[in-house]
Amino acid sequence: MSLIDLLKLAAGSRQDTLYPLRDWEDKGNNCLMQNGMEYRNGRLVVPAKGLYHLYGLLDLHQSLDGEAMTPGMPDSITMRFYRFNILNFTEEMLVEGFRPYGRSANPRFMSYESYLGADVPLEAGDEVYMKVSNPNYIKNPSRNVFGLHML
Numbered sequence: 001m002s003l004i005d006l007l008k009l010a011a012g013s014r015q016d017t018l019y020p021l022r023d024w025e026d027k028g029n030n031c032l033m034q035n036g037m038e039y040r041n042g043r044l045v046v047p048a049k050g051l052y053h054l055y056g057l058l059d060l061h062q063s064l065d066g067e068a069m070t071p072g073m074p075d076s077i078t079m080r081f082y083r084f085n086i087l088n089f090t091e092e093m094l095v096e097g098f099r100p101y102g103r104s105a106n107p108r109f110m111s112y113e114s115y116l117g118a119d120v121p122l123e124a125g126d127e128v129y130m131k132v133s134n135p136n137y138i139k140n141p142s143r144n145v146f147g148l149h150m151l
Contacts, residue, residue, distance in 0.1 A: 018080060018131035023141040035150065043084075043127040044148055052148045054081055054094065055117035056130050059143040062110045076100045078133040079116045083126045094120050094128070119151060 022042030036047030046052065056079060080096040099114035122128065130146055138144065 018078060018133055019135045021130050021132060021135060021138070021144075021146070024144065024146050037148075040127070043129040044146070046122045046124060046126040046128065046148070048150070049124050050122065050150045051119060052122050052150050053117065053119050054128060054148040055145070056081065056115070056147075057145040058114045058132070058138055059140055060099075060112055060114060060137040061139040062137055077114060077137065079114060080131050081116065081118070081120075081128060082131060083122065083128050085123060085126050087125060094118065122148075 020042060024039070024042060038045040038047070058077075058079065060077065076098040078096060078098055081094040082091050083094055084091050095116065095118040097114070097116040099112075116130075128148060132138070
């Protein structure tokens with residue numbers, strides 16, 4: 001069994017359900033759309049074959065209301081980048097990361113960030129997007145960043 005197979009197996013056992021993020025700012029300071037890049041339904045569409053730097057930053061916020069973490073809750077949030085290409089009609093995981101939930105001395109809430117980035121080869125027409133295990137902790141989409149650029 002390869003290292004990638006072992007990582008996929010471990011990831012599947014940690015958190016089974018991931019939810020696509022579709023609420024990104026596509027205008028303003030956090031958006032850089034150049035060289036034919038398109039934004040469509042929460043996905044970036046790759047204009048040309050090449051090596052790309054892929055990155056995402058999430059601003060996470062947990063309300064605790066004076067209580068401890070919910071029993072049975074996983075101890076981290078999972079972020080994964082995927083690609084989908086209409087020509088071969090398959091979804092492929094590109095990279096994933098696990099961010100432990102933040103612990104804070106504040107009994108009411110915890111606020112922290114999670115970053116994921118990697119350099120990946122992509123084909124023209126690939127649609128790149130992010131999925132997370134708990135989108136409820138993303139309170140302010142305008143503070144989140146998702147992008148890629150050709151190297």
